Amino acid sequence: GQPLQTTDVELLDKYDRLIAKNYCPPTCDACLSSCPSTVPENDIFRYAMYYENYGHQRVGLEAYSRIPSARNASQCVDCAAPCQQACPLEIPIKEKLQRFHGLLRLPSVGISIEI
Numbered sequence: 001g002q003p004l005q006t007t008d009v010e011l012l013d014k015y016d017r018l019i020a021k022n023y024c025p026p027t028c029d030a031c032l033s034s035c036p037s038t039v040p041e042n043d044i045f046r047y048a049m050y051y052e053n054y055g056h057q058r059v060g061l062e063a064y065s066r067i068p069s070a071r072n073a074s075q076c077v078d079c080a081a082p083c084q085q086a087c088p089l090e091i092p093i094k095e096k097l098q099r100f101h102g103l104l105r106l107p108s109v110g111i112s113i114e115i
Contacts (some may be wrong), residue, residue, distance in 0.1 A: 021091050023049055031083035031093060037075035041083055041093055044073055048100040064104035073101035 024045045031041050044064065049062030064072070080093035 021089060022096070024089070024091065028089070030088055031086045032063060034082040034086040034089070036079065036082070038071055039073060039075050039097070040067065040071065040084075041097060042105070044097055044100050047104055048096075060104055061106060064100075065106050072105070073097035074105075076101070 007094070024042050026046075029042055032038075035041065047060040047063045049060075050056040050063070076097045077095050078092065083093045084091075085091055
């Protein structure tokens with residue numbers, strides 16, 4: 001490989017600024033213990049990144065669908081969001097999770113049978 005150039009570092013810094021307050025860093029789990037519903041916030045952020053940024057919509061949808069409804073981001077609607085106070089990056093977690101829920105939840109399919 002080639003040595004890291006100044007332009008490479010500048011580009012990486014630009015990407016870092018663009019995702020700041022939008023996505024969790026991969027190893028952060030500071031908010032998890034504060035959630036009264038044990039919503040896996042960091043996993044949901046990752047699934048949304050698969051969907052929105054990596055072009056792996058199906059992976060994001062399928063992964064999110066495996067979270068039981070009692071622990072998915074639907075729990076965030078009426079929550080006081082203690083996760084936001086626990087976040088060292090000041091990410092608006094509740095707002096993001098509600099948006100991700102709308103993005104990642106599979107629509108319920110109504111099946112009607114005519115006789």
